[in-house]
Amino acid sequence: MRSTIRLDQASVSSATDFEWPVESPQTTHFSVVDKDRNAVSLTYTLEYGYGSAIVVPGAGFLLNNEMGDFNAGPGLTNANGLIGTPANLAEPGKRMLSSMSPTIVTRDGELFMVTGTPGGRTIINTVLQTLLNVIDHGMNAQAAVDAGRIHHQWLPDRFYFEKQTFSPDSIRLLEKLGHIAVEREGQGSAQVIVVNTDNMSLEGGQDRRHTDSTAAGY
Numbered sequence: 001m002r003s004t005i006r007l008d009q010a011s012v013s014s015a016t017d018f019e020w021p022v023e024s025p026q027t028t029h030f031s032v033v034d035k036d037r038n039a040v041s042l043t044y045t046l047e048y049g050y051g052s053a054i055v056v057p058g059a060g061f062l063l064n065n066e067m068g069d070f071n072a073g074p075g076l077t078n079a080n081g082l083i084g085t086p087a088n089l090a091e092p093g094k095r096m097l098s099s100m101s102p103t104i105v106t107r108d109g110e111l112f113m114v115t116g117t118p119g120g121r122t123i124i125n126t127v128l129q130t131l132l133n134v135i136d137h138g139m140n141a142q143a144a145v146d147a148g149r150i151h152h153q154w155l156p157d158r159f160y161f162e163k164q165t166f167s168p169d170s171i172r173l174l175e176k177l178g179h180i181a182v183e184r185e186g187q188g189s190a191q192v193i194v195v196n197t198d199n200m201s202l203e204g205g206q207d208r209r210h211t212d213s214t215a216a217g218y
């Protein structure tokens with residue numbers, strides 16, 4: 001915004017011409033590797049926009065709203081995906097369950113891959129699929145991020161797939177096996193760095209499902 005300010009001319013205030021960079025109100029993930037191959041994988045969340053809407057006085061940051069990740073009540077497991085395990089009952093001193101999975105992979109003690117994503121309960125599957133795409137299927141970082149994603153979390157008993165991940169024929173075959181297949185737009189926003197072991201360079205994969213995603217090298 002500062003770069004748009006001109007000292008020699010007043011700017012025009014216009015209600016119809018207002019640009020603001022697109023920014024997701026949701027969970028954020030960063031993957032970082034420095035020149036010495038130190039790595040950071042960081043997923044942080046307010047849950048949704050403004051979290052609990054409480055700013056820490058004097059510190060200036062918002063508190064998150066993760067209480068919804070505790071069980072709503074003892075034994076409350078339902079078909080919509082609430083899992084009522086005793087371990088996740090809200091009690092003082094406890095930390096609620098979380099799917100957040102910031103991940104660093106090493107090979108023979110050396111850094112190989114950094115990955116992570118937002119996406120609530122889908123996080124674990126998205127992270128796993130980026131790992132499988134690189135480690136088992138030999139994809140580079142960007143191909144691993146671009147590849148279609150799937151998600152099943154036991155309850156609800158649904159198999160979610162991203163648009164164009166499967167042919168209609170494959171979906172029919174899965175349905176024949178008894179799967180309830182549900183198409184969805186995008187799953188997660190994975191940010192991936194892979195060490196290319198041929199030349200030891202770093203590959204960055206940005207999630208093109210979201211416009212506020214980026215990969216950069218310095």
Ligand code: DON
Nearest residue numbers: 026027098099100118119120
């Ligand atoms: O801790 C968890 O697993 C969730 N509360 C994370 C929330 C999240 O990813 C929401 N955004 N997409």
